[in-house]
Amino acid sequence: METKTLPHLTSAEFEKEIIKSQMPAVVDFYADWCGPCRMVSPIIEQLSKEYDGRVKFAKLNTDENPDIAMKYGIMSIPTIMVFKNGQVASTVIGAGPASMYKQKIDAVLKG
Numbered sequence: 001m002e003t004k005t006l007p008h009l010t011s012a013e014f015e016k017e018i019i020k021s022q023m024p025a026v027v028d029f030y031a032d033w034c035g036p037c038r039m040v041s042p043i044i045e046q047l048s049k050e051y052d053g054r055v056k057f058a059k060l061n062t063d064e065n066p067d068i069a070m071k072y073g074i075m076s077i078p079t080i081m082v083f084k085n086g087q088v089a090s091t092v093i094g095a096g097p098a099s100m101y102k103q104k105i106d107a108v109l110k111g
Contacts, residue, residue: 006048007058011065017058019086024108025056026101029072029079031063036095037078043098044080047105055105082108 006028009017018025028044030037041059048057062069062077072081072088082090082104089111090104 006045009058009060009065011068014060014065014068017056018083021056021083021086023054023056024089024105025058025083026051026105027081027083028057028059029062029069029074029081030059030077031061033063034077039095040078040080043101047098047101050102051105054109080104084108084111 007017009027018027026044026047028037028040030041044057044059048055051057060068062074072079076093078093078095080092080101081088089108092101092104
């Protein structure tokens, strides 16, 4: 099975890639040491294939980019945020099933 690894953003790229994105964007805020983050990762990868061309997906390591984590008030990881028009449109904190993330993404796409 081909694995599509998501782009890993830095603070410097965040605004250009996510805030100024023309399409909705999903960001997986994670850390390498986080067990639940590793559980969520393949789900987000799968969703990135499902929503290819409609939603942009990326990951951001909160340990390496604490300024972005602070800006968005991320206290626990994994946190998955859906951005639309440069704003946070939806947030999921913690690991959950794919259906939970899909529901949030679909709501943003419909909105």
